[in-house]
Amino acid sequence: MTQVSITVNGKASSRDIPDTMLLSDFLREELRLTGTHIGCDTSQCGACVVHVNGKAVKSCTALAVSLDGAEVTTVEGLANGELHPMQAAFNEHHGLQCGFCTPGMIMSGIDMVNRYKAEGRTLDEAAIRHELEGNICRCTGYHNIVKAIGDAAAKM
Amino acid sequence: MSDGIGARVKRREDKRFITGKGKYTDDIRMDNQAYAAFVRSPHASARVTNIDASAALAMEGVVAVHTGPEMKEDGIGDIITGWAITSKDGSPMTCGVWNPMVTEFARYVGDAIAIVIADTQDLARIAAEAVEVTYEELPACVNPADALKDGAPQVHGNVPGNLIFDWEVGDEAAADEGLAKATHVTEIDLINNRLSPNAIEPRSAVAIFDDAEDHYTLYSTSQNPHVARLVLSAFYNVAPEHKLRVIAPDVGGGFGSKIYIYPEEIACLWASMKTKRSVKWTAQRTESFMTDAHARDHVTKARMGFDADGKITGFKIDTIANIGAYVSLFATATPTYLYGTLASGVYDIPGIYCNVKAVHTNTAPVDAYRGAGRPEATYMIERLIEMSARQLGMDPAELRRKNFIREFPYQTPVILQYDSGDFDACLDKAQALADVAGFPARKAEAAARGKLRGIGYSTFIEACGIAPSAAVGSLGSAVGLWESAEVRVNPVGTIEILTGCHSHGQGHETTFCQLAAEKFGVPIDNVKLVHGDTDAVQFGMGTYGSRSGPVGMSAVMKALEKVEAKVKKIAAHQLEASEDDIVIEGGEVSVAGTDKKMAWHEVGLAAYIAHNLPEGMEPGLKEGSFFDPVNFSFPSGCFICEVEVDPDTGETEIVQFVSADDFGVIINPMIVEGQVHGGVTQGIGQALTECVVYDESGQLVTGSYMDYTMPRADNVPSFKVEHSSTPSPTNPLGIKGCGEAGAIGSPPAVINAITDAIGTDNLQMPATPQAVWMALQSAQTSMAAE
Numbered sequence: 001m002t003q004v005s006i007t008v009n010g011k012a013s014s015r016d017i018p019d020t021m022l023l024s025d026f027l028r029e030e031l032r033l034t035g036t037h038i039g040c041d042t043s044q045c046g047a048c049v050v051h052v053n054g055k056a057v058k059s060c061t062a063l064a065v066s067l068d069g070a071e072v073t074t075v076e077g078l079a080n081g082e083l084h085p086m087q088a089a090f091n092e093h094h095g096l097q098c099g100f101c102t103p104g105m106i107m108s109g110i111d112m113v114n115r116y117k118a119e120g121r122t123l124d125e126a127a128i129r130h131e132l133e134g135n136i137c138r139c140t141g142y143h144n145i146v147k148a149i150g151d152a153a154a155k156m
Numbered sequence: 157m158s159d160g161i162g163a164r165v166k167r168r169e170d171k172r173f174i175t176g177k178g179k180y181t182d183d184i185r186m187d188n189q190a191y192a193a194f195v196r197s198p199h200a201s202a203r204v205t206n207i208d209a210s211a212a213l214a215m216e217g218v219v220a221v222h223t224g225p226e227m228k229e230d231g232i233g234d235i236i237t238g239w240a241i242t243s244k245d246g247s248p249m250t251c252g253v254w255n256p257m258v259t260e261f262a263r264y265v266g267d268a269i270a271i272v273i274a275d276t277q278d279l280a281r282i283a284a285e286a287v288e289v290t291y292e293e294l295p296a297c298v299n300p301a302d303a304l305k306d307g308a309p310q311v312h313g314n315v316p317g318n319l320i321f322d323w324e325v326g327d328e329a330a331a332d333e334g335l336a337k338a339t340h341v342t343e344i345d346l347i348n349n350r351l352s353p354n355a356i357e358p359r360s361a362v363a364i365f366d367d368a369e370d371h372y373t374l375y376s377t378s379q380n381p382h383v384a385r386l387v388l389s390a391f392y393n394v395a396p397e398h399k400l401r402v403i404a405p406d407v408g409g410g411f412g413s414k415i416y417i418y419p420e421e422i423a424c425l426w427a428s429m430k431t432k433r434s435v436k437w438t439a440q441r442t443e444s445f446m447t448d449a450h451a452r453d454h455v456t457k458a459r460m461g462f463d464a465d466g467k468i469t470g471f472k473i474d475t476i477a478n479i480g481a482y483v484s485l486f487a488t489a490t491p492t493y494l495y496g497t498l499a500s501g502v503y504d505i506p507g508i509y510c511n512v513k514a515v516h517t518n519t520a521p522v523d524a525y526r527g528a529g530r531p532e533a534t535y536m537i538e539r540l541i542e543m544s545a546r547q548l549g550m551d552p553a554e555l556r557r558k559n560f561i562r563e564f565p566y567q568t569p570v571i572l573q574y575d576s577g578d579f580d581a582c583l584d585k586a587q588a589l590a591d592v593a594g595f596p597a598r599k600a601e602a603a604a605r606g607k608l609r610g611i612g613y614s615t616f617i618e619a620c621g622i623a624p625s626a627a628v629g630s631l632g633s634a635v636g637l638w639e640s641a642e643v644r645v646n647p648v649g650t651i652e653i654l655t656g657c658h659s660h661g662q663g664h665e666t667t668f669c670q671l672a673a674e675k676f677g678v679p680i681d682n683v684k685l686v687h688g689d690t691d692a693v694q695f696g697m698g699t700y701g702s703r704s705g706p707v708g709m710s711a712v713m714k715a716l717e718k719v720e721a722k723v724k725k726i727a728a729h730q731l732e733a734s735e736d737d738i739v740i741e742g743g744e745v746s747v748a749g750t751d752k753k754m755a756w757h758e759v760g761l762a763a764y765i766a767h768n769l770p771e772g773m774e775p776g777l778k779e780g781s782f783f784d785p786v787n788f789s790f791p792s793g794c795f796i797c798e799v800e801v802d803p804d805t806g807e808t809e810i811v812q813f814v815s816a817d818d819f820g821v822i823i824n825p826m827i828v829e830g831q832v833h834g835g836v837t838q839g840i841g842q843a844l845t846e847c848v849v850y851d852e853s854g855q856l857v858t859g860s861y862m863d864y865t866m867p868r869a870d871n872v873p874s875f876k877v878e879h880s881s882t883p884s885p886t887n888p889l890g891i892k893g894c895g896e897a898g899a900i901g902s903p904p905a906v907i908n909a910i911t912d913a914i915g916t917d918n919l920q921m922p923a924t925p926q927a928v929w930m931a932l933q934s935a936q937t938s939m940a941a942e
Contacts, residue, residue: 020278034183035176037408039356040441044861047356075176087174091166094826097834098661099173100357100408106174125874132869136861138356138409139661141837141898142869144830 002065008033009077019065023057024048026064027074035075035103039136046135049104049111050074056111058134075103078110085155086110086148095148097139108135109149113156123153160674161889164826168680169665178406181360181375186434189362190219192424193280193437195270195287196446197262200296200518200854201309204258204289207270212283217275220431221287222423224257224269232256232426233392235419235482239489240632241321244511249321252312252516254482256392256419262291263311263481264518265856266446271423273431277438296518296854300478301455303515311481311516320479320514321488325496326570330507334470338461342544348532349921350453350478350848351841352864353525357408358439359448363424367432371399376421378404379414379658380698383635385690387417387485394425397690404688407660411838412525413448414660415700416485420447442859450848451525453478454491454532460540466550466558468503473510473536481516484523488514493571493631494529494619500568501537502579502617502792503559508569518854524700526838527618527900534616535921538904542612543917552908553583553592556615571631572619577792577818581880583615585816586794589876595798607800609811612908614795616901620893621789621884622701638784639703640696641711643672643719645777647764649757651676651683653715656696657708658688662895663827664704668712670823671889675716677742678756694780702791702893705823710887711783718779723759729770730754730762789884791892793817795836797905801913806929808844808910813902814876820884820892828894829877835898836875841867842899843906847922865922915939 005014008031015030027033027050036059039045048059051073078084086109089095096102112131116123123131128146137145159165172178197204209221235254242248257268269289274280295309302308303318311318335341355377362375372395378384381402389397407414420437428435439447455476461469477491496510541559545552557580566574595611602609622628625636642654651672659665669683686692699708723745724738731738731754733747746753754762759777762768766775798812815832822828845865849857858864883890903921910928911917916935919927 018278028183029185032185033176034180035178037180037357038182038438039358039408040861042441042860042862045356045441075174079175083171083174090174091170094167094830096167096170096173097663097830098355098357098409099169099178099406100180100355102173103176126870129868129870136356136866136868138354138411138838138866139834140830141833141835141872141875143833143872143875146869146874 004065004068006064006067006070006072008072009074017064021064022060023062023064023067024059027059033074033076037100037103039100044136046104046108047101049107051107051111056108075106086152089148089152093144093148093151095140095144101135101137105135105137105145108132109152113153125150159670159680161670161821161823163670163824165666165670165680165824167663167666169663180357180406180408181362181377182438184362184375186362186364188433190273190275190431190433190435191277191280192427192435193272193284194268194420195272195284195289197258197265197267197269199262199291199293200265200298201294202262202291203260203294204262204269205292206290208288209270211288212272212286215279215283215286217279218283219273219275219433220427221270221272222427222430224255224259227257227426228255228259230426231393232422236387236391237483237488238485238634241323241488241492242632243321244324249488250315251320251483252315256422264520265854266520268419268423271427273427273433273435298517298519298850298852298854300453300476300515300517303517304476304513311518315516318516320483320516323492323512324510326499326509327507328509330569331470331472331509334507335459335461335472338469339464340462340548341459342540342547343459344540344543346456346536346539347920348452348454348456348535349842351451351525351846352445352848353411353413353448353451354866355409355411355413358441358444359414359418359420360438361421361424362434362436363428364434365428365432372425373401373403374421374425375403375405377407377414378402379410379660379700381658381688381690382656382695383698384417388422388425392422394422401691404658407658410660412523412528412700416449416523418447441861445859445864446856447520449484449523450480450520451522452532453522456536458536458540460544462544462548466548466555468505468559470507471499471505473499475512477512477514478517478519478522479514480519480521482521484521487521487523489633490524490529495533497571498530498533498619499537499570501534502561502615504561505569510570519850526835527896530618530896531900531903534614534900535904538614538616539907542908552613553587556583556613572788574617574790575787575885576882577617577790578880578882579615579792582792582794582816582818585878585880586796586814589814589816589878590796590812602800608803608913609798609800610909610913612797612905612912614901614905614908617790617792618896618900619788620702620791620896621706621785621887622703623788624786625784636784637697638782639707639711640694640780640782641715642694642778642780643712643715645719645760647761649682649760651678652686653683653712654686654693655708655712656693657699657704662699662704667823667827668709671709671712672716675720676740676756702895705891706789706884706887706893707783707785709889709891711781713888714781714783715779718781719777722777725770725773726759726762727754730768785887787886789820789886789892791817791819791894791897793897793901795901795905797909799909799913801910801928803932806925806932808923808928810840810873810906813873816878816880817897818880818882818892819894820881821890822879822881831894832877832898833875835896836902837867837872838899839902840872840906843903843921843923844871845922
């Protein structure tokens with residue numbers, strides 16, 4: 001067991017945890033933030049994407065003990081009184097059906113918009129589709145997810 | 157009317173999902189939570205000779221290890237199938253026994269041997285590894301085409317030759333006669349590739365035994381919680397129905413794979429009783445690949461005959477359908493009454509005969525997955541039509557038009573009677589959307605870039621709105637396929653709609669409420685849908701087979717009509733008018749042509765206060781309905797796909813995909829379009845990337861997302877989706893259902909486009925770059941030889 005302090009959605013949390021605990025389990029089981037989902041065992045599906053120190057990370061790939069002192073944002077931490085533009089765009093454009101991949105899609109969407117803006121690059125449809133290679137959706141055929149991210153990019 | 161039928165109402169369920177507040181089964185954790193892991197067979201076929209759990213049980217925090225023989229001893233029943241098929245010689249089907257956990261023989265990789273219960277999930281999984289099972293390995297039968305051969309290993313001792321049934325539909329003599337007089341016969345050998353449904357939420361169960369109440373609760377990733385409760389009670393002997401509550405909370409996609417009641421749910425309930433702990437199990441993705449019911453897996457030979465004018469004269473089909481190691485719930489209906497009965501497609505064919513041999517193999521059970529049988533039928537018919545056009549030198553759209561059915565009702569030679577449709581209208585609309593006239597120029601432009609551009613059609617029909625109870629009963633179904641609804645108007649006028657159709661992505665919490673908004677003009681915010689809990693909702697049959705609209709919503713509409721009748725009676729009484737003059741509109745109940753009116757909520761209140769009701773009327777405002785359709789519904793449509801193939805790599809890019817569907821009346825176009833996008837993408841996945849692979853020994857090669865290629869965002873284009881509607885005459889709303897069309901119609905459109913591009917029809921799914929490149933090489937070699 002190792003003590004770890006991680007700030008999640010602005011709130012500091014210290015826990016004694018096994019060294020083998022993944023960040024995804026730390027969020028879901030220790031903090032009961034169940035918006036971060038587990039859809040595979042191999043870091044392919046992207047349902048578990050969160051932001052660690054401002055960057056998208058698959059939380060099933062990170063050991064929680066390696067993140068002592070880190071700032072983590074999960075899907076639960078996005079809305080600040082009102083929905084984040086990316087969340088609103090997913091509703092506006094019907095970018096979700098069963099909702100299971102959605103938290104990861106939203107976190108990846110925000111990350112790609114931030115990166116492209118910082119780098120001064122254009123996030124067009126082809127770029128969005130390419131950037132989504134680490135997120136699998138079985139319901140939407142991606143059509144409306146791509147639209148939602150494109151729309152949110154204009155509003156962020 | 158802004159929230160009524162036809163409105164693009166934004167989804168009301170979205171907020172909890174986009175803020176991370178959805179409540180899925182794995183999100184539930186009880187106070188005394190224990191966790192389950194399964195010991196699974198690593199062999200495709202083996203006799204279990206010993207199970208030694210002592211090392212696992214010695215670990216601190218391991219609660220129990222239980223096995224199949226113990227389960228049997230406790231009277232837990234074997235897993236049933238819901239549809240009995242009769243072979244063509246009149247004999248009943250023969251299938252192997254499916255023990256929820258192995259009692260002696262393991263018959264596929266992943267077959268459950270034992271359940272391990274521990275204090276944590278990690279510990280349960282580690283302890284499962286420590287259970288020592290001794291196996292006597294046996295030869296495995298893996299390939300369905302080999303299963304019927306002499307000397308093939310026998311999957312079950314009681315199923316000679318692995319043959320479950322040998323079924324037929326249609327008229328063999330008529331088909332033979334049609335083929336004999338044909339001036340051209342097109343032949344095809346097809347493999348319909350085996351798929352894994354892959355809902356992104358893995359299956360999960362939380363089983364809670366309440367010792368004091370002698371009562372069970374099961375949270376389960378189910379598309380049909382009432383069916384689960386019925387089967388768990390009546391056949392698996394877990395508990396009688398009134399002592400078992402099944403809740404399907406938010407469910408992360410199903411696509412058919414979550415219809416079935418799997419060994420894990422049964423074992424968790426049973427283990428919860430034995431350990432007096434709440435038992436949770438959540439599949440890892442590899443377990444999902446091993447044990448979620450697989451799909452498709454047909455080997456087919458088919459011949460279609462044409463006269464000199466291009467009219468189809470006869471059609472004959474021979475299919476071997478792989479059912480897997482055990483016969484799952486709807487596994488036998490899928491390759492028969494959902495497949496052979498669709499062999500007429502959208503075409504007027506005088507003679508059709510379809511023979512299906514269903515076989516056991518040492519692979520995971522195969523059952524219904526989005527489309528279920530109808531994609532297999534459509535793929536076969538639409539590839540044959542396209543190939544025939546090429547062989548006859550005809551335009552593929554014109555050959556289709558030459559054979560379209562245009563008069564309804566139309567009795568096919570394979571049981572079904574189509575009730576409506578306008579196949580020309582869908583084809584016209586799709587051709588316009590796809591700018592077919594501009595294709596030659598696009599092909600030339602692509603050629604200048606070194607790319608091979610091709611175009612492919614699929615014009616299809618499906619039997620949805622599953623299903624008329626007596627009809628399916630006469631064909632072997634053990635259940636009726638009606639749906640129930642209840643509408644409760646509360647004393648304050650707000651409305652609750654209760655349905656047996658579970659929503660797991662389909663947006664029912666929005667669309668079902670649109671019906672009440674339409675009917676009474678009340679704001680949709682005053683309407684709520686209740687579903688997914690056997691304690692809350694009356695018995696219902698669940699969500700599958702594109703039935704929530706045509707069957708589930710029809711039940712709701714009938715209940716709404718009963719409420720409407722009672723409201724009119726109450727208002728007429730209180731306003732001293734004739735019932736016939738009462739108008740319900742915009743949230744008001746008024747007397748036509750007068751200023752006499754009551755607010756909607758005042759009628760609700762009047763019904764419950766009951767101070768002034770018509771003589772003899774019962775208080776309250778709550779009505780129920782069971783709707784049993786008189787026929788299937790028949791959505792149809794046309795897809796046109798355009799691809800570009802890179803001849804150097806064999807890589808295919810889908811550059812355009814258009815869809816013109818006839819779904820009858822549409823409640824919410826936004827949601828219907830979303831269903832099409834998703835269904836088409838699953839079909840594109842089947843056509844281009846997906847295939848479950850077992851090696852010769854029965855080992856599952858595609859056990860993770862690193863090996864099984866799910867379609868990603870850059871495998872698909874943005875879609876052009878339009879509609880051309882003929883209302884269904886067989887349900888009160890005129891709905892046909894939209895859930896499966898995309899997956900049913902799209903694979904042949906994609907493959908027809910690729911084969912057009914590369915100039916050879918010698919291509920099987922999935923059309924991976926390697927498969928396309930090899931087909932292209934062999935076509936070029938044979939062209940050079942000529």
